[in-house]
Amino acid sequence: MTLSAEIITNPSNRLTYMEPIKGDAHGKNLLSMYQLSDKDIYDYIKEAKAAETILRDPSRRGVTLLPHYVLKAVMRQPSTRTGGSMTTAMEKLGGSAQLISGMGSSSEAKGESLADSWAAFATQADILGIRTAEDEGPAFAAQAIATAAERGSLLNLVPVINLGDGRNEHPTQALGDMFTIYKKFGSFEGLTATVVGDQERYRAHHSFMIGAVALGMSIRAVESPAALVPPALVEQLGDSLTRTDDLDEAMRAADVLYLGRNPDEYAGDDSQEKLRSKQLARDYASWIVDYDRIQQMSPDSIVLHPRPRRDELHPSVDTDPRMKDVEQMANMIPMRMAIIARHLGKSIAKSL
Numbered sequence: 001m002t003l004s005a006e007i008i009t010n011p012s013n014r015l016t017y018m019e020p021i022k023g024d025a026h027g028k029n030l031l032s033m034y035q036l037s038d039k040d041i042y043d044y045i046k047e048a049k050a051a052e053t054i055l056r057d058p059s060r061r062g063v064t065l066l067p068h069y070v071l072k073a074v075m076r077q078p079s080t081r082t083g084g085s086m087t088t089a090m091e092k093l094g095g096s097a098q099l100i101s102g103m104g105s106s107s108e109a110k111g112e113s114l115a116d117s118w119a120a121f122a123t124q125a126d127i128l129g130i131r132t133a134e135d136e137g138p139a140f141a142a143q144a145i146a147t148a149a150e151r152g153s154l155l156n157l158v159p160v161i162n163l164g165d166g167r168n169e170h171p172t173q174a175l176g177d178m179f180t181i182y183k184k185f186g187s188f189e190g191l192t193a194t195v196v197g198d199q200e201r202y203r204a205h206h207s208f209m210i211g212a213v214a215l216g217m218s219i220r221a222v223e224s225p226a227a228l229v230p231p232a233l234v235e236q237l238g239d240s241l242t243r244t245d246d247l248d249e250a251m252r253a254a255d256v257l258y259l260g261r262n263p264d265e266y267a268g269d270d271s272q273e274k275l276r277s278k279q280l281a282r283d284y285a286s287w288i289v290d291y292d293r294i295q296q297m298s299p300d301s302i303v304l305h306p307r308p309r310r311d312e313l314h315p316s317v318d319t320d321p322r323m324k325d326v327e328q329m330a331n332m333i334p335m336r337m338a339i340i341a342r343h344l345g346k347s348i349a350k351s352l
């Protein structure tokens with residue numbers, strides 16, 4: 001985590017392509033949850049609620065808000081949910097969408113620079129969703145596109161939506177998570193979320209924690225000494241963050257239990273990294289949430305997981321009423337409709 005609220009809000013900083021949303025998302029990139037205030041998050045939720053109303057109406061199933069608009073979702077890392085739900089969301093808004101997976105068929109294979117590839121994609125789309133293995137890859141793309149636009153070579157400035165950048169952030173996931181929490185509790189203030197897993201490298205955790213704290217929630221982070229909450233995030237979350245190694249106590253305190261898989265694709269292969277991987281594997285084995293373990297949680301609490309899951313969320317919990325992970329996945333469509341619409345300057349709520 002190298003991003004911070006200070007980087008984003010400091011006007012003298014060159015990273016102006018990461019400006020605060022401040023009530024107006026039109027034309028802006030969505031790269032980090034640090035760009036959003038609590039009010040901004042509520043604005044996305046309001047639009048997602050309107051999108052859901054339309055999707056549930058069998059006579060509509062979508063809305064023609066963005067005819068002739070084009071989305072490209074460029075996924076440079078594997079994805080089952082995020083890329084596909086972005087394209088579905090765009091099509092439900094009446095636009096067209098293309099999912100590009102991996103870079104094998106792009107001109108990078110012919111030696112094109114990444115910056116040039118991003119500028120090329122920007123000439124073909126009205127909005128870009130980008131996933132990269134590198135931290136801040138979408139921010140790099142936004143900068144490359146802004147530089148190309150300064151030369152007057154683009155029709156318009158194409159907003160970049162971060163669909164997961166390495167070990168850094170996953171803001172669209174976090175907004176869908178917040179929508180899921182809102183649908184259950186109707187508000188956020190005073191709720192406690194227990195977040196379990198590799199706190200250092202799991203991007204969904206980072207964005208979730210930033211969003212939850214902006215909305216007045218408290219976080220209990222269950223940590224392994226091998227993968228601690230990054231120091232910059234600890235500083236940003238301040239008193240809203242409690243760090244613990246006691247999963248069971250933290251589950252009993254939770255209104256929301258937020259799990260994630262071991263992101264072991266980022267593990268290095270030197271001897272220190274191998275030791276860390278072993279420690280993490282042991283920790284994940286001790287954190288398995290199964291039917292018996294979930295019983296200690298409040299009957300009013302909920303369990304979220306951005307998926308894909310491995311052993312950390314045992315299938316014996318699947319029919320427990322606290323499980324909201326499938327609903328969470330479904331909520332990503334209206335939320336991503338809300339994100340696309342807002343960043344293209346449209347309102348779904350106004351078309352109700």
Ligand code: MLT
Nearest residue numbers: 164170204261306307308
């Ligand atoms: C992602 O961040 O790509 C997924 O949504 C979560 C994961 O990779 O485990």
